[in-house]
Amino acid sequence: MKKILLFSISLLGFNQIEAQNFSRKDSLQGGLREERTCYDVMRYNLDIKINPTEKSIVGFNEIIFKVDDNTSKIQVDLFENMKIESIIWKNKKLTYKREFNAVFIDFPEELKKGTTQTITFNYSGNPVIAKNAPWDGGFVFTKDKKENPWIGVAVQGTGASLWYPCKDSQTDEPDNGASMKVAVPNGLMNVSNGRFLGSTDLKDGYTRWDWEVKNPINNYDITVNIADYVHIHDNHEGLDLDYYVLRYNEETARKHFDNDVKPMMNCFQSKFGKYPFHEDGYKLVETPYLGMEHQSAVAYGNKYKKGYLGNDLSGTGAGMFFDYITIHETGHEWFGNSITSKDIADMWIHEGFTTYTETVFIECVKGYDEAIRYINGSKFNVRNDRPIIAQFGVNKEGSGDMYAKGALLLNTIRHIINDDEKWWKLLYDYSETYKKQIIDTKTVIDFFNKESNMDLTPVFEQYLTTTKIPKLVLSKSGGKLSYNWENVKDTFKMPVDIVVNEKTIRLHPTTSKQEMKIDKKIELENIEVKTKQFFIKIEKK
Structure with a gap:
């Protein structure tokens, strides 16, 4: 897993956030207990078959982990509607107990600290189908306009254990990456994260598509995309750019992506550092839902329009020269995928910074005045309904204000600092310092305080933990x-x-x-x- 930087939230006064009533199910999914903290995931090797007609999954996840504390029991997560076929360790079937979406696995002997262990978790079932992806979690089973199956998945917030067994917590990512072997009906292609390793005809009407990620990866970022895709390849200053689009959209996609992607990469790499997952390449994959920041396989569903499905979320017109989904979801490669919050209560660390990358891109291309016009238009999207930071340990996100209000907070801090050279260096150094790490809000504030030589804590607290605008x-x-x-x-x-x-x-x-x-x-x-x-x-x- 990434290096985790943990601090007590109460030190910031964040314990003032109003507590809500949460269930045992919530705490099992969002909390940390010995059965989770006693082991560190090193790698996932996922090998599954997806049947579009039955809308089903069958296969296994090989979970390789290091034991951090002596234990004879661990928690792995899989939604309760999915069937466990068996869990194998050293050729032995393990016993387990299910409680909601948590699976408590018992070992016949104590696992010793420092050892590396492997379990094969065999499972099957019909995963949850999203009603309105990506705003609710689940699979999308649909068809393209040629009546070919078109399948995607988006599970941020809901949980990756919706469709595969894993330690479903943002506190742990596989140190050594993951492999995704996904068999789909012949004539279709599966695109997952990282590099394509090859395909194999299984001689049963299915072809298996093999992918591998070498970097640590969020559970919710691991993905499958199944369709009649064509592959477009490009390269920008040594970075592989790959686009997987529906066959009949190939020419449109070539022209559309060429307008935004290279200028975006120039801007983001100058402001936030080198693309964090260079070893795994960069991909945009056309999906039947709007978008999601799946690491090195960004989900794209903006229908090749400028703005947000042809509209400017800022209401100013300043956001109509670029494709919102391409820019926003790629911004997450730095903020969310590289720098990750340890609890989704702190998701503003993903969304506030990433929403700010839209303004950064506009400033790179159009200048300061247009960027300021854009970000001020977003004020009308702030609801002040509840605090941006939510309750910890229960898989709970804060207000959707984490997007616009989070970006406006950063714009405010930029002008508090009142030195653009210092500001851009701070933002660049923040991205580089915590690259591929898991952090919390206190880490962010401490870094900004130190690098700005200012006490910004009261500012962060006001905007993140209250609904009151100064x-x-x-x-x-x-x-x-x-x-x-x-x-x-x-x-x-x-x-x-x-x-x-x-x-x-x-x-x-x-x-x-x-x-x-x-x-x-x-x-x-x-x-x-x-x-x-x-x-x-x-x-x-």
Whole structure:
């Protein structure tokens, strides 16, 4: 698994997040207990057959793991609707107990710390079918317009154990990657993560397609994509670019991807570092659902349109020159796939940073002003319905505000730092420092504090753990301007810039009222607050 950096969330005051009632099932899926922490997954070798007519899976996952603590029992996860055929260790059938989606496996002898063990988990069944992928987890079994089967899967949040046995926790990824051998009916192709190793005709009406990932990989990133695909290959400065698209979309795809992918790679690699999974290559795979950040096999379903299915999520028009799904889902290769949150309660680490990559791409191509126009348009997507950070240990995500509000938080921090050279170096170093690691919010905040030489903790806490947007209150009496923050925690402090007579002045408000001298002739309504640079509200009185 990746190196895991764990800290106590309570140190940040995040224990103020309102607790909800969760079940034993939730804690089994989202929590850490000895049966999970006692072993470290080294590799998955998945070998399955998918029947499109029956919508079924049969096969096995070979799980290779290192024992971190002496144990005779481990937890592996598989949804309770899927059948366990057998679990084999050293040619012996193991006994197990199922509790909801958790499988507690007993060994006939104690496994010693430091040893490497292998189990073969044989299973079968009909996996959950998504009602509205990728927003709910499951398989999509459909057909293309030529009536060929077209199959995909998206399970982020719901759990990868929906369709294959694994340690279904973001705290553990296989150190040595994974192999995916997927047999599908002749005439169809399966595309999974990493490099294509070859195909084998099984002489039973099925062909097996073999793929391998050499890097650690999130459980929810492991994928299958089954269709009548054609393969388009390209290369950009030594990075393999591969596109797998429906046969009748080949010419459209060639032109469409050529417009965005290479400029995107130039931008992202300059701002965030070298593509993290160079050994596994980069792929876009056409899917029957909108998209998902499947590592080195990004799911693409934006129908070859600009924006988000032909619309600009920012409402400004600034997002209509690029394909949203290509840019956003690829941004996840750095933020989500390379840098991973240890608990989905911290998914803003994936989504906030990745949503910000859209703004970064616009700035690379169109400049600062267009980027600022785009990100400010996203303010209208912020609901402030609940905190961005959710409860830990119960497989619970926070508010969808993790996208737009998370990106606006980063834009605010950029302008707090007020030094673009320092900002871009910080973002680049953050991506490189925690490359292929599993982290939490405190790790992010500590890094930003150290590299900026500022105390940004109150800012992160305000935007991530409350639903309140800071309000700057301004009032004027004679030659004095008064200012303070409201709608914030008592400990909140954040600098903000105002413009007076075309001169930018930095204020350092707190919750206590402060004053500064100002020309008596200046009217309060003529004082501009830089709300495009800082995600705040204003009250002048």
